[in-house]
Amino acid sequence: MASGNVFTQLRPCHAQMNEYVKKLITCPYCQVYVTPPYRQCSEGHLLCSNPECRKSDTICFCGRPIIDFEIKRMKLIYDMLCFSCEYEKNGCKAVIRGKDLESHLLNCEYKNRTEPLSPRRSSV
Numbered sequence: 001m002a003s004g005n006v007f008t009q010l011r012p013c014h015a016q017m018n019e020y021v022k023k024l025i026t027c028p029y030c031q032v033y034v035t036p037p038y039r040q041c042s043e044g045h046l047l048c049s050n051p052e053c054r055k056s057d058t059i060c061f062c063g064r065p066i067i068d069f070e071i072k073r074m075k076l077i078y079d080m081l082c083f084s085c086e087y088e089k090n091g092c093k094a095v096i097r098g099k100d101l102e103s104h105l106l107n108c109e110y111k112n113r114t115e116p117l118s119p120r121r122s123s124v
């Protein structure tokens with residue numbers, strides 16, 4: 001059992017920073033947090049995994065070309081961000097680091113109340 005809430009361990013300025021970075025990685029179109037791998041267009045927009053938020057595989061929603069490399073440092077930042085669980089509305093009180101978020105969402109005991117949106121689909 002995890003003891004304590006990661007948010008309560010953060011100092012106010014750290015909590016603010018956490019929220020600030022989360023805002024920066026939010027897709028302006030679908031309002032979801034953009035998850036790694038991070039790619040951006042030449043204008044600096046981060047691209048979410050939702051194909052509807054871009055014009056094509058190589059063109060961002062703003063019409064500029066998508067730069068063809070991954071921003072690896074952004075993943076390191078994402079790993080350490082604190083998120084509340086997507087199923088908070090169902091009663092989950094967990095606060096999860098970015099790197100553990102995906103596995104938490106897969107195993108969250110509150111998730112069965114609603115159908116989770118899967119941002120990535122494996123076609124294996």
Ligand SMILES: [Zn+2]
Pocket residue numbers: 027028029030031032048049050053
């Ligand atoms: Zn989006």
Ligand SMILES: [Zn+2]
Pocket residue numbers: 041042043044045060061062063064
């Ligand atoms: Zn763009």
Ligand SMILES: [Zn+2]
Pocket residue numbers: 085086087088092093094104105108109110
């Ligand atoms: Zn949860």
